[in-house]
Amino acid sequence: MEEMIPKKQYAPGEHPEMPPPFKTKGAGLWLQQNLFSSPTNIVLSILAIYFLYKMLPGLLEWSLLDAAFTGSDRNECRAKAGGACWAFISERLPLFTYGFYPAEERWRVDLSFLFLVISAVALLWEKCPLRKPLMVFAVFFPFIAAFLLLGGNGVKLMVVLACTAVVLLLLYRGFSSAFMMVLALVVAVLAKYAFFGGIGVPFTDIHATQLVDLNQFTQLNLKTVSTDLFGGFMLTLIIGVTGIAFSLPLGVLLALGRQSNLPIIKYSCVVFIEFIRGVPLITLLFVASTMLSFFLPPGTTFNLLVRVLIMVTLFASAYMAEVVRGGLQALPKGQTEAADALGLKYGPAMRLIVLPQALKISIPSIVNTFIGLYKDSVLVIVIGLLDPLGIGRASLSSTEWNGLTNEVYLFVALFFFVSCYGMSRYSLYLENKLHTGHKR
Amino acid sequence: MSATASTAQPSLFAKLWYDKNNRSIVVQILATIVLIWFFGSMVLNAVINLEAQGRGFSFAFLEQPASYDINQHLIPYSSRSSHLQAMWVGIINTLLVAVAGIILSTILGFTLGVLRLSKNWLVNKLAYVYIEYVRNVPVLLHILLIHGIIVHSLPRTKEAWNLLSDTAFISNRGLFMPSPEFLPMFKFVLAAFIGAIVFAWLFRRFARSLQARTGTQLPVFWVSVLAIIGLPVIAFIATGHPINWEYPTLKGFNFQGGAVIRPEFLALWLALSLYTAAFIAENVRAGILAIDHGQTEASMALGLPRNRTLNLVVIPQALRVIVPPLSSQYLNLAKNSSLAIAIGYMDVTATIGGISLNQTGRAMECMILVMAIYLIISLTISGIMNYYNKRIALVER
Incomplete structure (x- = not known):
């Protein structure tokens, strides 16, 4: 029989914390377990490290370290640095963002984008403050954005918004779906009348010229912008x-x-x-x-x-x-x-x-x-x-x-x-x- | 009997609308009328509009000479050939890139999917970064980027990279390789190859029946590989190298002779394969993860070694999950090959749906042809994949 080594006795709960068993933590062990646990793993790790060694420095140098961020043309970039020429992007950024939208009207695009962000946050984020009213706003957002981007007569926008509001209210009251469909059709015809004039099947006879000249009688008018821009x-x-x-x-x-x-x-x-x-x-x-x-x-x-x-x-x-x-x-x-x-x-x-x-x-x-x-x-x-x-x-x-x-x-x-x-x-x-x- | 039921005569509307069977007939008749009205007015408008332009609807233009060049054609074609011939060249080019892309993307996708499940942290994360980058960027950008790299970053013809001492060259004009010319004796090599495949098939049958009878396992895989590679090689040597290689040589501004893989094909092929491979990798990963770990454990408990566990237990079950999304990835690849038009690879969209359309002005006929061709390709792929899916599907009582 083995002789019992007398141990110090502890009251329950009084035992001091012992050091962890050998090699259960530390960077070395992590490396061993995650990168070098078996021969296949060692080969794979070495291949991966070699691949990174070959690719990363060159990529970093080209895209950031040896890149030109300012300059007015390509040759100036090349004279400054051997890598990427991001000056091109920063100079053309407005074009990349707005296309050929007239410069003095670009606030309208920005505003639409802001509205889009607000609507998206309201729809996607459950704990958003003021979520209910913002969701109602999100329903109106497409009309507002279309008005902002295309421009035209503000009164017509009001008509469309009012129609949508009525539909929403009725929908909320729980009318039958057949009735709602008829109503939706009526609203679509009205909306079409408001935007493009003439009563007819919605959106089948929009003339390009009609999109251009809608500026008439109110202060709410926005300059119309052609979709070609x-x-x-x-x-x-x-x-x-x-x-x-x-x-x-x-x-x-x-x-x-x-x-x-x-x-x-x-x-x-x-x-x-x-x-x-x-x-x-x-x-x-x-x-x-x-x-x-x-x-x-x-x-x-x-x-x-x-x-x-x-x-x-x-x-x-x-x-x-x-x-x-x-x-x-x-x-x-x-x-x-x-x-x-x-x-x-x-x-x-x-x-x-x-x-x-x-x-x-x-x-x-x-x-x-x-x-x-x-x-x-x-x-x-x-x-x-x-x-x-x-x-x-x-x-x-x-x-x-x-x-x-x-x-x-x-x-x-x-x-x-x-x-x-x-x-x-x-x-x-x-x-x-x-x-x-x-x-x- | 309640009094109201006997006295109230239901109106015609109520009869038609509140009876389930009648209603379904009414709804369908209404739907048919709307459909006929919609398509009828479309066709009518098309007839009126075409007549107003002074031309009917006819495919006769297909017989006219196309008078444009196609740099990659696997069947005879010159600028004097007809539009019909141009269309066939385009179809073959589309099929070529689609099939090559499907093969490469499957290999890459399965590899990536397995790497994504690797216990090796670095490899796992590299595969993750690759898959997320590729999946979240439009395929058109990949095509343009790879084409740009090939055209701008590879050396020009004069400084082409020389591979394997003057047998193959890579430049920004493409990959130039020696092309084989088969001598009459080559048919023996071919015969040996076919014989080897037949032998392998018979051997597999024999091995299976032997295993069923006695339990003895034969090394089917290695014997087949040896036969399929070895027999043709022996025949090749025995008949005295019956292939003449024609090597590409630099003459003037470009390489002459040999075979060439053009940069447009190379870019499209690589981009489509790399893009689709990322999606396939995710499908493969999901498929393997869908198999309960108990399956692996049970198979280990039965004493199967690790590779047999994979081959006999995990992969057959994972394939059932993988194959349906895999076939839609193949369909996407075939359809995405139409983006060839952006880099000038002459596929069916670029030939009949592009240049022929612009030359003849027959938009309607050309687009109908192009759509019909893609529909046929799509239906064929999904037909093949459905057949394969049925074969591997779980057979229940």
């Missing part, structure tokens, strides 16, 4: 926000249509979705720019930006429909049956029981579709709209900044990276917040 990040945001705002509801309708028991409704949705998903966006944009006028009554023209917005929205809505369908299919059939058992009609059953759950399941994919739509907005350069990439490529052909392609592409890439990465982070946050089940 829109460009830069502003254009990306217009396409992105419009597409996001309209493609979700349209996608939900298409998804519900695809799930419908009525064969004609179902198959028209299937054909639409599969057609849109089967062709690339740029062919649709080509259609918008070259072919759409063939399908309209003779003599009608559409504003090119409106055509592009419609195409981008339709394109995204087909993808959205598939995403939402995934959510609908993932929902147990018991949910619909329970709604039926409660005596709910189709509309309330969908609105109150099915859609909230289905949309929650599909949040990550919905945000991915949003990101895709936002990224796809650069494709408008192929039909001659000047998004940031288009502005960059146009600026590259000027004599003083010839050939700085890498700088332009990286700058635009950075812009997209920041906004898309932000969106995907937000989706992660939302996913965690709405996760009501048990998480392992």
Whole structure:
């Protein structure tokens, strides 16, 4: 028998803290566990370190340490530093941001952007102060922004805002959906009358000339700005926000249509979705720019930006429909049956029981579709709209900044990276917040 | 019987609207009318507009000479060929970049997905940074950036990088490689190759039945690899090297002879593959993570070694999760190849939907053709992937 070594006795709870067992913390151990735990790991780590050693210093030197941030043309940059020439970006920054929007009217773009930020914060951040009134503001935001960006008669804006307010109020009172649809149509016709004159089917007979001369009788008038002058990040945001705002509801309708028991409704949705998903966006944009006028009554023209917005929205809505369908299919059939058992009609059953759950399941994919739509907005350069990439490529052909392609592409890439990465982070946050089940 | 039910005669509206079956018929008839009105007026407008421009709807222009050059053509083409031939060249170029892109992006994507799950912190984070950067930047920017790097940063023809002592060259005009010319004896090498594949297939069948009968395992993989590589090599040597290589040589301003991969193709191929690989990597990661850890533990408990656990337990189950999103990534890649137009790679959008359209002014016909071609490509890819998905899907009773 081993002889017992007498130990000092401690009262319960009095034992002093002991040092941790050998090698359970410290940088060395972390390195060993995370980088050099096995032969494969050692090889991988060495390869990774070699790769970083080869890439990072050169990249840093080119982009920051040996880069020129000031200068008036390319040669001045080259004389100063051997790396990137960011002076080009800083000189052209207004162009990248506003496109050819008149300089003295740019406060309107800034103001719209501020409103966009306010609406977005109100919609996205649950603990936002004054959230209720700000959300009402967010509903009015599209009209206000359109008025600010396009300019025109302030009285007409007031008419549209008042109509929207009435619709909202009625909606809040809970009128039936059929009645709301009729009302929405009336409001759309009124809005169209207010903005473009003449009673007719909304938005089918907008003439380019009508967009220009709307300045008449009040003090509220803003100088009208043609959409041809829109460009830069502003254009990306217009396409992105419009597409996001309209493609979700349209996608939900298409998804519900695809799930419908009525064969004609179902198959028209299937054909639409599969057609849109089967062709690339740029062919649709080509259609918008070259072919759409063939399908309209003779003599009608559409504003090119409106055509592009419609195409981008339709394109995204087909993808959205598939995403939402995934959510609908993932929902147990018991949910619909329970709604039926409660005596709910189709509309309330969908609105109150099915859609909230289905949309929650599909949040990550919905945000991915949003990101895709936002990224796809650069494709408008192929039909001659000047998004940031288009502005960059146009600026590259000027004599003083010839050939700085890498700088332009990286700058635009950075812009997209920041906004898309932000969106995907937000989706992660939302996913965690709405996760009501048990998480392992 | 309640009195009201017998006396109240339902109106026609109530009959049609408050009866579920009748309502569904009414709604469908209304929808059909709206659809017919919508498409009918579109077609009618198109007819009126085309007539006003003084031309009908016809594909006769496809027979006219295209009179433009396409620098990459795998089938005979010259500027005197017809628009139809130009369209075929474009289709083949689209398919070429799509198939090459699908292969490369799958390899890269699976590798990245596994690296993203690596326990090695550095490798894991590098893969994360790569995937997040690539996924969050539009593919058009990747294409332009890579094209810019190839055209601006690679050496000019005179200073081309010389690879493998004068056999291949890289310059900003592309990658120049020797092109093979097959001598008649080469058919024996080909025969040996086909024979080896047949042998490998038979051997696998034999090995399986042997394992089923006796439990003995044969090294199927290594035998197949040895046969498929070894037999053609033996045949190649035995028949006395039946390939003549034509080497590229610098003549005047560019390389003559040999085969060339042009910078446009290279840029498009790399950009599409790198971009799609990032998405595939995320799908692969999600697929592997979706497999319960109990599966791995159970297989370990059965005494399967680690590689067999992966091959027989984890990967077959993970594939079920990975394949459906993978097929939509392939579809995206094929459709994104239409961005070739931005760097001048002559795919189907750039030929028939670009230059031919501008030359003939037949926007409607050209765009219908282009869309139909993409639809056919998309449907083919999703058909193949659905077939594969069915094969690997879980077979339940």
